[in-house]
Amino acid sequence: xxxxxxxxxxxxxxxxxxxxxxxxxxxxxxxxxxxxxxxxxxxxxxxxxxxxxxxxxxxxxxxxxxxxxxxxxxxxxxxxxxxxxxxxxxxxxxxxxxxxxxxxxxxxxxxxxxxxxxxxxxxxx
Numbered sequence: 001x002x003x004x005x006x007x008x009x010x011x012x013x014x015x016x017x018x019x020x021x022x023x024x025x026x027x028x029x030x031x032x033x034x035x036x037x038x039x040x041x042x043x044x045x046x047x048x049x050x051x052x053x054x055x056x057x058x059x060x061x062x063x064x065x066x067x068x069x070x071x072x073x074x075x076x077x078x079x080x081x082x083x084x085x086x087x088x089x090x091x092x093x094x095x096x097x098x099x100x101x102x103x104x105x106x107x108x109x110x111x112x113x114x115x116x117x118x119x120x121x122x123x124x125x
Contacts, residue, residue: 058114
């Protein structure tokens with residue numbers, strides 16, 4: 001359904017440190033880097049990050065979050081660990097969320113700009 005998503009950040013260097021670390025365990029990397037923008041994905045950028053004057057204010061009550069598919073439960077664990085080590089905040093440790101689905105394994109973090117990020121694996125791998 002979606003081709004890509006774009007978000008604005010206050011500090012592009014901090015965002016790069018965070019997303020390089022957090023997305024690497026999931027198999028995503030920075031495929032495009034300009035002076036004020038970054039594009040992450042596998043084959044083509046699907047997440048665009050831009051330095052902007054007025055990023056959307058963080059609002060945990062908004063329901064807004066971004067979920068990335070993970071190849072394995074181990075990669076979800078590594079995502080969480082890497083994200084916290086790169087300036088993210090914990091928003092839900094790795095584990096099963098059987099209220100979502102029997103095999104729904106996920107972890108949740110908040111990036112340096114307040115965006116809520118999830119990594120999810122729906123298999124036992």
